Amino acid sequence: MTQDLSPDICEVFTLPLSGAATIPWRYLAIAEHSADWLADGEYLGAAVIGIDIAIWPEGDVLENTGTVTPLRAPPEEATHMRLWRKTTARQPYLAPPAATGVEKSLDRHTLLLQEAVWWLERSLRSTTLQPPFVPGDAGALLMWDGDMFVAGPDGTDIAEASENATIARVAADQAAQFNRGPLFNDLAALLADSTMTYAVSEAQVLPGQIVMTRAPGFSYRVAAAGAVNHQLVTAGGVKLYVIPFEPARAFPSQAAAGGDTATITALEAIGPLHVDLQGGSYQTTLAAGSLANTYSGGRLYARNHLNRPIRVKTRAPYSEGEILRSGRKSPIISFRGKRGLHLGTSIPAQGGTVDSYPAQIASILGCEIVNMSFGSSHVYCLPLAQINPSGVQAQILSLSMTNADVAAGLALYGAGSVFDPAKAPLHAQAQTVEARIRAPWQAAPFDFVVLDHAHNDQFQAAGTLTPPNWAISGVTIGAQTTIHAPGHSFAVDEAAMIRVTGIAGLDYACGRVEAVAGDYVTIAYDSAGLAGAFTAGVITRLDRSTIFGGWDFVIAYNRNCALRYGAGASEPVFILATAPSEFSSLAAQPGIWAANSAVLEYGEARGFAVFDAAVAMRMKLEDQPVYFEDGTHATSYASRRVIANIWCEWLQGGVVPTINPDHYLIRARPNEPVPDQALLCWSDMDKGMVPVAERMAAWSVLASESFDASFAGWTTGGTPPVIAGGPQGNALRVQAAAGAQSYLTRALAFSSGVRAEFDLLLPATVGLVASGSSTAINVVTIGDGVIHTGLQLVITTTEVRLRALVRGESGNPATQVTGTATRLPLAAGRLYRVRLDAVRESAPGKADGRALVSLDGDLMASPLVIPDSTRADDTLLAIGIASNNTTLGAFTAWISNLAVETRERQTPVSGAIPAAAVLNVVDGMIVGWTL
Numbered sequence: 001m002t003q004d005l006s007p008d009i010c011e012v013f014t015l016p017l018s019g020a021a022t023i024p025w026r027y028l029a030i031a032e033h034s035a036d037w038l039a040d041g042e043y044l045g046a047a048v049i050g051i052d053i054a055i056w057p058e059g060d061v062l063e064n065t066g067t068v069t070p071l072r073a074p075p076e077e078a079t080h081m082r083l084w085r086k087t088t089a090r091q092p093y094l095a096p097p098a099a100t101g102v103e104k105s106l107d108r109h110t111l112l113l114q115e116a117v118w119w120l121e122r123s124l125r126s127t128t129l130q131p132p133f134v135p136g137d138a139g140a141l142l143m144w145d146g147d148m149f150v151a152g153p154d155g156t157d158i159a160e161a162s163e164n165a166t167i168a169r170v171a172a173d174q175a176a177q178f179n180r181g182p183l184f185n186d187l188a189a190l191l192a193d194s195t196m197t198y199a200v201s202e203a204q205v206l207p208g209q210i211v212m213t214r215a216p217g218f219s220y221r222v223a224a225a226g227a228v229n230h231q232l233v234t235a236g237g238v239k240l241y242v243i244p245f246e247p248a249r250a251f252p253s254q255a256a257a258g259g260d261t262a263t264i265t266a267l268e269a270i271g272p273l274h275v276d277l278q279g280g281s282y283q284t285t286l287a288a289g290s291l292a293n294t295y296s297g298g299r300l301y302a303r304n305h306l307n308r309p310i311r312v313k314t315r316a317p318y319s320e321g322e323i324l325r326s327g328r329k330s331p332i333i334s335f336r337g338k339r340g341l342h343l344g345t346s347i348p349a350q351g352g353t354v355d356s357y358p359a360q361i362a363s364i365l366g367c368e369i370v371n372m373s374f375g376s377s378h379v380y381c382l383p384l385a386q387i388n389p390s391g392v393q394a395q396i397l398s399l400s401m402t403n404a405d406v407a408a409g410l411a412l413y414g415a416g417s418v419f420d421p422a423k424a425p426l427h428a429q430a431q432t433v434e435a436r437i438r439a440p441w442q443a444a445p446f447d448f449v450v451l452d453h454a455h456n457d458q459f460q461a462a463g464t465l466t467p468p469n470w471a472i473s474g475v476t477i478g479a480q481t482t483i484h485a486p487g488h489s490f491a492v493d494e495a496a497m498i499r500v501t502g503i504a505g506l507d508y509a510c511g512r513v514e515a516v517a518g519d520y521v522t523i524a525y526d527s528a529g530l531a532g533a534f535t536a537g538v539i540t541r542l543d544r545s546t547i548f549g550g551w552d553f554v555i556a557y558n559r560n561c562a563l564r565y566g567a568g569a570s571e572p573v574f575i576l577a578t579a580p581s582e583f584s585s586l587a588a589q590p591g592i593w594a595a596n597s598a599v600l601e602y603g604e605a606r607g608f609a610v611f612d613a614a615v616a617m618r619m620k621l622e623d624q625p626v627y628f629e630d631g632t633h634a635t636s637y638a639s640r641r642v643i644a645n646i647w648c649e650w651l652q653g654g655v656v657p658t659i660n661p662d663h664y665l666i667r668a669r670p671n672e673p674v675p676d677q678a679l680l681c682w683s684d685m686d687k688g689m690v691p692v693a694e695r696m697a698a699w700s701v702l703a704s705e706s707f708d709a710s711f712a713g714w715t716t717g718g719t720p721p722v723i724a725g726g727p728q729g730n731a732l733r734v735q736a737a738a739g740a741q742s743y744l745t746r747a748l749a750f751s752s753g754v755r756a757e758f759d760l761l762l763p764a765t766v767g768l769v770a771s772g773s774s775t776a777i778n779v780v781t782i783g784d785g786v787i788h789t790g791l792q793l794v795i796t797t798t799e800v801r802l803r804a805l806v807r808g809e810s811g812n813p814a815t816q817v818t819g820t821a822t823r824l825p826l827a828a829g830r831l832y833r834v835r836l837d838a839v840r841e842s843a844p845g846k847a848d849g850r851a852l853v854s855l856d857g858d859l860m861a862s863p864l865v866i867p868d869s870t871r872a873d874d875t876l877l878a879i880g881i882a883s884n885n886t887t888l889g890a891f892t893a894w895i896s897n898l899a900v901e902t903r904e905r906q907t908p909v910s911g912a913i914p915a916a917a918v919l920n921v922v923d924g925m926i927v928g929w930t931l
Contacts, residue, residue: 012082012083012084013068013082013083013084014038014080014081014082015068015080015081015082015083016080016081017070017074017078017079017080017081018070019069020067020068020069021067021068021069022065022066022067022068023065023066023067023068023083024065024066032085032086032087032088033049033055033083033084033085033086034046034049034083034084034085034086035047035048035049035052035053035081035082035083036081036082037074037075037078037081038078038079038080038081038082039075039077039078039079040079040080044075044077044078045075047074047081051071051072052070052071052072052074053068053069053070053071053081053083054068054069054070054071055067055068056069068083085111085115086115087108087111087112087115089108089109089112140152140153140154141153141154141158181205181209181210181211181212182196182205182209182211182212183211183212183213183214184211184212184213184214185213185214185215186213186214186215186216187213187218189213190211190213190220190232190234190240191232191234191235192234192235193234193235193236193238194234194235194236195236196211196234196236196238197236197237197238198225198237198238205222205238206222207222207223207224207225208221208222209221209222210222210243211240218242218243219243220232220240220241220242220243221240221241221243222238222239222240222241223239223240223241224239225237225239227239259283260282260283260284261283261284261285261286263282263284264282264284264286264291264300264302265284265286267293268286268291268292268293271292271293272292272293272294273293273294274293274294274295274296274317275293275294275295275296276296276297276298277295277296277297277298277299277300277314278297278298279297279298280298280299281298281299281300281301282298282299282300282301283301283309284300284301284302284303285302285303285307286302286303287302287303287304287305288302288303288304288310288312291312294314294315294316294317295312295314295315296314296315296316296317297314298314299311299314300312300314326600326610326612326615327578327600327603327609327610327611327612327615328603328608328609328610329609329650329653329654330575330609330611330650330651330652330653331448331573331575331609332447332448332573332651333652333653335365335366335367335448335651336365336366336367337366337367338367338368338447338448339367339368339369339370339444339445339446339447340362340367340368340369340370340446340447340448340449340450341369341370341372341437341440341441341446341448341449341450341558341572342358342369342370342371342372342373342450342452343372343373343399343436343437343449343450343451343452343453343554344358344371344373344377344450344451344452344453344577345373345374345375345376345377345378345452345453345455345456346373346374346375346376346377346632346633347373347452347455347579347580347628347632347633347634348371348373348452349371349373349374349375350633350634350635350640351637351640352371353371354859354860355637355640355641356371356373356640357634357640357641357643357644357647358371358373358450358644359371360640360641360644361644361647361648361651364644364645364648365648365651365652369450370440370446372436372437372440373452374397374431374436375397376393376394376397376456377397377398377399377431377453377456378397378398378399378453378456378457378460378550379398379399379400379451379453379456379457379547379550379551379554380398380400380457380460380544380545380546380547380549380550381398381399381400381401381405381495381544381545381550381553382395382396382398382545383493383494383545384405384408384409384412384493385493386545387409387413387418388418389409389412389413389414389417389418389419390416390417390418391418392418393418393423393426393428395418396409396418396419396428396431397426397431398431398544398550399431399433399436399437399453399550399554400433400495400544400549400550400553400554400557401428401431401432401433402432402433402434402510402511402512402524403429403432403434403524404511404512404514404524405432405512406419406428406429406432408493408512409428410428433510433553433554433557437554437557437558437561438557438561438565441558441561441562441564441565441566442561442565445562445565445566445572446558446562446572447572447573448572448573448574448575449555449558449572449573449574449575450575450576450577451551451554451555451574451575451576451577452577454577454578454579454592454595454596454598454599455579455584455592455595457547457550457595457598458579458589458591458592458594458595459591460545460546460547460550460595461545461546461547462546462547462548462594462598462601462602463543463545463546463547463548463549464543464546464548464549465548465601465602465605465606467540467541467542467543467548467549467552468489468540468541469538469539469540469541470485470486470487470488470538470539471485471486471537471538472484472485472498472500472534472536472537472538472539473485473486473519474534475498475500475503475506475527475534475537477503477506477527477528477530478526478527478528479526479528480514480522480523480524480525480526481498481506481509481511481522481523481525481526481527482520482521482522482523483496483498483520483521483522483523483537483539484519484520485519485520485521485539486519487519488519488521488539488541489541490513490516490521490541491513491516492513492514492515492516493512493513494512494513494541494542494543495510495511495512495513495541495542495543495544495549495553496510496511496513496521496523496539496540496541496542497509497510497539497540497542497552497553497556498510498523498537498538498539498540499537499538499540500534500535500536500537501534501535501536501537502532502533502534502535502536503527503530503531503532503533503534504530504531504532504563505527505530505560505563505564506527506530506532507559507560507563508556508557508559508560508563509523509525509527509556509560510523510525510542510553510556510557510560511523511524511525512524521539540552542556547595547598547599547602548598548602551576551599551602555574555606555608558572558574559571559572573609574608574609575608575609575610575611576599576602576603576608576609576610576611577599577610577611577613578595578596578599578600578610578611578612578613578614578615579592579595579596579613579614580613580614580616580617580619580643580646581614581617581619581624581627581628582596582614582619583619583621583624583628583631584631584632585631585632586621586624586625586631587621588621592614593614596612596614600612611647611650611651613643613646613647616646616649616650617643617646626639627639627642627643637858696752696753696839696903696904696905696906697903697904697905697906698903699753699755699901699902699903700901700902700903701899701900701901702748702749702750702900702901702902703746703748703877703898703899703900704898704899704900705897705898705899706730706896706897706898707723707730707731707732707895707896707897707898708723708729708730708731708896709723710723711723711744713746714744714745714746715744715745715746716743716744717741717742717743717744717745717878717880717882718736718740718741718742718743718880718881719734719735719736719737719740719741719742720742721733721734721735721742721743721744721880722735726761726894726896727761727763727829727831727894728759728761728831728894728896729896730896731759731761731894731895731896732744732879732880732894732895732896733892733893733894734880734881734892734893734895735890735891735892735893736881736890736891737889737890738888738889738890740881741880741881741882741883742880742881743878743879743880743881743882744878744879744880745876745877745878745879746876746877747875747876748874748875748876748877748900748902749873749875749902750782750873750874750875750902751873751902751903751904751905752839752840752842752873752903752904752905753837753838753839753840753902753903753904753905754782754789754836754837754838754839754874754900754901754902755835755836755837755838755899755900755901755902756780756782756835756836756877756879756898756899756900757833757834757835757836757898757899757900757901758780758833758834758879758895758896758897758898758899759831759832759833759834759894759895759896759897760779760826760831760832760833760834760893760894760895761829761830761831761832761893761894762793762800762826762828762829762892762893762894763828763829763892763894764828764892765799765800765825765826765827765828766797766798766799766828767797768795768800768888768889768891769795769796769797769888769889770797771797772797773797774794774795774796774797775794775795775888776792776793776794776795776803776815776883777792777793777795777881777882777883777888777891778790778791778792778805778878778881778882778883779791779792779793779879779880779881779882779893779895780834780836780877780878780879780882781877781878781882782836782838782874782876782877782878783807783874783875783876784872784873784874784875784876785875785876786807786813787805787807787813788806788807788838788840788866788868788871788874789804789805789806789807789836789838789851789866790804790805790813790836791803791804791805791834791836791853792804792805792815793826793893795888795891799825799826800825800826801825801826802826802834802853802855802860803815804836804851804853804864806838806849806851806864806865806866806868807866807868807871808867808868832855832856833855833856833857834853834854834855835853835854836851836852836853837850837851837852837853837854838850838851838852838866839851839866839905840866840868840871840873840874841866841867841868841871842905849865849866849867849868849871850863850864850865850866851863851864851866852864877900879895879898880893880895881893909926909928909929913926913929914929914931916931917929917930917931918930918931
């Protein structure tokens with residue numbers, strides 16, 4: 001609040017627009033005030049006391065203070081309000097005591113006199129003793145100069161001033177229209193500016209105002225002071241939005257078809273140039289073939305030869321050859337006969353040794369691939385301090401983890417932790433570099449190594465491509481290797497890689513740092529027995545918690561294995577791969593793209609070949625459930641074949657996958673050569689080509705049993721099975737205590753081929769045997785008094801697995817496990833369709849018998865050879881718990897919808913066929929004739 005005049009003359013107060021203001025009170029009632037709205041001293045209009053402004057207290061008082069409060073919003077442009085008194089004349093106060101009334105009356109008249117003099121001094125008639133004022137020029141206006149009236153402008157002056165004001169206003173409008181706003185030499189000068197400000201001043205900038213640079217001509221829009229989505233900010237705190245160059249947006253766009261013809265014509269005249277349509281849609285009547293510019297980032301419709309609108313193909317402003325290519329061509333052209341190690345996640349692990357895409361690649365290219373991929377595994381290795389000892393095991397399924405890391409983790413966290421070896425089958429010791437890399441190298445050297453872990457490295461930082469290193473002054477070999485590296489900064493639990501000369505087999509040695517003593521670093525690497533004398537070397541610290549550090553460790557470890565176990569072979573070729581899809585769990589996963597980018601960057605920096613599988617697969621989210629059926633994995637043979645085909649196309653330099661000659665025209669049983677000019681056919685049983693010397697006839701049904709009525713035709717054994725309503729409806733329930741049996745048998749006249757197919761459901765699959773024990777029970781057997789072929793349930797503490805058994809040369813059944821760990825463990829409460837196919841050998845010693853097992857229609861493994869030279873036709877089928885479950889507790893299985901079939905071998909006729917013979921032809925093969 002400010003007071004314009006001293007209180008002893010006449011109070012005039014300038015008050016703020018909000019909040020209560022305190023003023024001196026001078027015997028005035030509310031009606032004896034007047035109020036105005038002001039805009040920086042300019043009068044806007046009168047305010048109404050009691051509506052616009054409240055004054056309190058009211059009434060005549062000798063001396064007091066009062067408050068003034070705005071009651072509602074003032075005019076938008078108002079900055080202050082003004083309040084003054086206007087005392088009214090009243091009769092003397094008669095209320096006792098009389099002296100008080102007289103004093104109040106005198107005070108009021110004094111106020112009236114003050115106000116009269118105040119207004120008189122501001123009237124056109126001066127009360128000073130100067131002579132009356134007479135203007136020198138006719139028509140001149142009067143002006144108050146603060147003391148007296150003087151001559152002001154005449155009509156001519158006013159007209160000229162009005163004209164000048166109009167000119168100034170037009171100039172200001174033109175300046176506002178054409179002024180380009182603040183202009184700086186370049187971007188650096190703009191960012192360094194501290195002059196522009198949001199505050200009211202000559203350098204004030206307002207939101208929406210344009211700021212530009214001379215070179216190279218960038219434009220920016222001023223953001224609001226409170227903006228959070230701005231791109232730049234100056235040294236003075238002014239926030240800016242970047243305005244992209246939009247040549248097409250420089251012209252108005254019309255909605256009607258062809259309405260943008262003038263715009264496109266103008267752009268074509270400016271060109272040739274690249275036009276970024278910035279998401280817009282443009283229509284032109286120009287011919288599509290006449291356009292010289294390139295257009296992208298939107299839609300452009302031009303006319304075809306029939307004058308109909310067609311969409312013009314958009315083009316990037318650069319050619320494909322200007323793009324830095326991702327990955328590299330395959331470093332190997334011919335893979336036939338080579339041996340490779342594939343290290344990856346659950347995606348390449350799907351299908352195991354049977355038909356995972358690494359297995360299919362090996363089959364197509366005629367090479368051998370040892371697939372050491374494992375579900376949930378990753379390259380990075382977390383420090384022990386970051387491990388949750390009671391957390392999920394996936395955190396330690398690290399490809400760069402060593403046995404020493406596991407031992408340190410077990411010592412730190414103890415039994416029952418994630419490092420406990422009792423946690424089979426995912427125990428930590430099975431995931432170390434010793435288990436997944438060194439052991440396969442010790443078996444035989446590799447020509448190439450594939451690293452296919454990008455999908456599971458998606459949550460880790462990339463790390464550095466230039467890890468710190470120190471010169472080595474000396475090496476002490478032994479069960480652990482001690483390095484003398486002056487000035488190092490290693491700590492226990494970190495990882496080290498050494499490059500040395502002079503000691504054969506020690507180069508590229510990797511290990512966990514076990515101890516640090518001054519300039520000495522001891523790593524868990526067994527160098528005992530290595531020969532030679534150290535001459536020079538470097539030790540490097542590898543941060544295995546990052547992608548780059550983990551890959552450096554794994555690749556160095558493979559290189560060291562090649563030196564120690566390669567039997568003179570050269571260093572393997574390393575092939576890196578991105579994840580085949582940037583989607584997982586049916587959602588986009590930005591981390592996969594980031595990990596893929598890190599793999600590409602790593603390969604580029606280290607000079608390794610990288611197969612950019614994600615680019616080659618060209619996946620969109622809509623494609624994911626087709627090619628990766630569960631949202632993450634290729635769970636079928638067909639989808640894994642797609643991945644294998646795309647891999648093979650790259651591995652062969654871009655050639656369509658070739659046919660492996662081993663698959664065709666060569667017998668599946670190489671011990672029996674194909675006779676010259678013999679006809680061949682495909683054998684489902686052999687999974688290969690066989691001579692058309694014999695064939696299997698069609699299947700004939702021996703028994704079909706739904707087990708929903710009785711056991712007619714069957715003989716019970718052990719604890720009698722019962723027919724009851726099971727989870728899948730009426731079914732056969734076989735139930736036995738420990739050491740007991742529960743099964744059915746039936747005499748059947750089998751021929752050369754046999755088949756048993758049925759539904760199987762297990763209510764429980766975990767905790768059926770004591771810890772540390774396992775057992776196998778026969779669920780189906782086919783034979784002639786002894787078992788020739790059959791199926792067993794192998795039961796451990798954590799799962800129930802299915803395997804086949806066949807009879808060997810000795811006459812005793814020999815079990816052979818079918819399938820892989822990822823395919824065969826049975827789930828509790830799930831209904832499976834199980835099928836066993838077998839064919840006995842055609843002659844003693846021929847060893848052409850085969851057995852196949854399928855689960856839900858999916859073949860579990862390659863055929864099992866039946867080399868039984870004494871085998872006769874089978875005569876007996878048993879189903880249920882057909883063997884003593886000696887270590888098994890109470891066990892229950894549900895069996896239903898049993899189908900048993902047989903078929904005969906057929907041999908084509910030989911010799912001359914009479915001309916009048918009527919041929920007996922089965923599936924294109926002559927098996928006899930009649931005359």
